[in-house]
Amino acid sequence: MAGPNSLYGPLDPAPDAGYVDAPPRMGFFTDTSVCIGCKACEVACKEWNLVPDDGFNLLGTSYDNTGGLTANSWRHVAFIEQPAARSGHGTDTPGAFAGMPTGPSASAHTAVVAAGTAQDTGTSPGVPAAPDALAAAATIKAPGTGTQFLGMPGSDLPGRTMDAPRSDFRWLMMSNVCKHCTHAGCLDVCPTGALFRTEFGTVVVQEDVCNGCGYCIPACPYGVIDQRKDDGRAWKCTLCYDRIGDGLTPACAKACPTESIQFGELDELRARAAHRLEKLHEQGVEEARLYGHDPDDGVGGDGAFFLLLDEPEVYGLPPDPVVTTRDLPAMWKRAGVAALAMAATIVVSFAGRRR
The missing domain is CATH 3.30.70.20 (Alpha-Beta Plaits)
Structure with missing residues (x-):
């Protein structure tokens, strides 16, 4: 990250706060x-x-x-x-949602969690095998609905069975x-x-x-x-x-x-x-x-x-x-200028009276 170049410009906050050799x-x-x-x-x-x-x-x-x-x-x-989503808004696919991903990748850790959930609850999210955790990312699939997010309505949630997927809303x-x-x-x-x-x-x-x-x-x-x-x-x-x-x-x-x-x-x-x-x-x-x-x-x-x-x-x-507090420096500057102007006015006023 860049060092400080202005009061509210890009900075690394720890060194800016006075930490030397900050992590x-x-x-x-x-x-x-x-x-x-x-x-x-x-x-x-x-x-x-x-x-x-x-x-x-x-x-x-x-x-x-x-x-x-x-x-x-x-x-x-x-x-x-x-x-x-209604027709013409985001997608025309029946039961689909604007911005609803169709195939997110999950890490191998997430795949293991999903597989464990499926085993514990009797559901079957269809987790594909990932022989190499670093090279092959797992995707989570819901039966009959294509690839979905974990637990998102549009498919059966873990531990719950339904006759038909929910498609009236998403979370x-x-x-x-x-x-x-x-x-x-x-x-x-x-x-x-x-x-x-x-x-x-x-x-x-x-x-x-x-x-x-x-x-x-x-x-x-x-x-x-x-x-x-x-x-x-x-x-x-x-x-x-x-x-x-x-x-x-x-x-x-x-x-x-x-x-x-x-x-x-x-x-x-x-x-x-x-x-x-x-x-x-x-x-x-x-x-x-x-x-x-x-x-x-x-x-x-x-x-x-x-x-x-x-x-x-x-x-x-x-x-x-x-x-x-972005505008505080400018506010203090203006306040200082106003105070100086007021002081100058008072001095001129008193000087005029003495004359």
């Missing part, structure tokens, strides 16, 4: 095209970080029981239901999390230093330093940070700072059975994501796009970015996020 920037790449909505990431996050329970009140309209990122939900698996599933922005507005406004940049380029809240002022909450362009009702302090994902400092994988990525959540060096993840996007486009999935990967966007790129199968707004994400 490579680490982050998340979440491939929503292989997310099955199992919520293993939510559970693992809570267990490792001792996050209080939350989300027992079902929303009534979806399997999404947490509803969004909160102080007690640092990972949120969203379930977005979409109706079948878009996404495990959302703090973006660990390159230019983090929450860092700019925190008056106590409770929020700090780590040597891995991530952003962490020190709960014992947070005074509960809440300035960071409106400063986040993604609406990630939240306060707990009982103590008022701010809480969010730490990207398992304690784990990665010991060379371990964050709990959510470790628990993800389909490798939807991938952890690693950010530059490598970006290259991997670009390759995955290219493959999906080759398969005709024109709706697929990357979100938060561009270092030239309004927040300098995210440390946690996503592959989406629809517009960002569908997932509740802002289409063009901008660091909320």
Whole structure:
């Protein structure tokens, strides 16, 4: 990544924060095209970080029981239901959906998981043999419907048998999390230093330093940070700072059975994501796009970015996020000029009276 060239230009955040010989920037790449909505990431996050329970009140309209990122939900698996595409919208194939992939590749690890699921539940996703894990990628197929994503409606879900495939809607599933922005507005406004940049380029809240002022909450362009009702302090994902400092994988990525959540060096993840996007486009999935990967966007790129199968707004994400403190330097400059002009006016006024 490029070094700093302006206040809000491309930079490597750890060296910019003063770390000498900082390790490579680490982050998340979440491939929503292989997310099955199992919520293993939510559970693992809570267990490792001792996050209080939350989300027992079902929303009534979806399997999404947490509803969004909160102080007690640092990972949120969203379930977005979409109706079948109409003729002329995306595709004319009966029962098909706009942007619905027809043949995503899965890693050998994912194939093993799928095969195990089929054996345990008695279903048959039709996982092909992959003699060489590095050379042959497995694809997941649903009986009678062609190649599909794991667990996506349009085929029988693991553990459930149906007379006919569901084709009236599809689920878009996404495990959302703090973006660990390159230019983090929450860092700019925190008056106590409770929020700090780590040597891995991530952003962490020190709960014992947070005074509960809440300035960071409106400063986040993604609406990630939240306060707990009982103590008022701010809480969010730490990207398992304690784990990665010991060379371990964050709990959510470790628990993800389909490798939807991938952890690693950010530059490598970006290259991997670009390759995955290219493959999906080759398969005709024109709706697929990357979100938060561009270092030239309004927040300098995210440390946690996503592959989406629809517009960002569908997932509740802002289409063009901008660091909320972007205009502060210009504002302070104008305020300084205004103050000088006011002082000069006062001096001239007093000077005129004395004469």
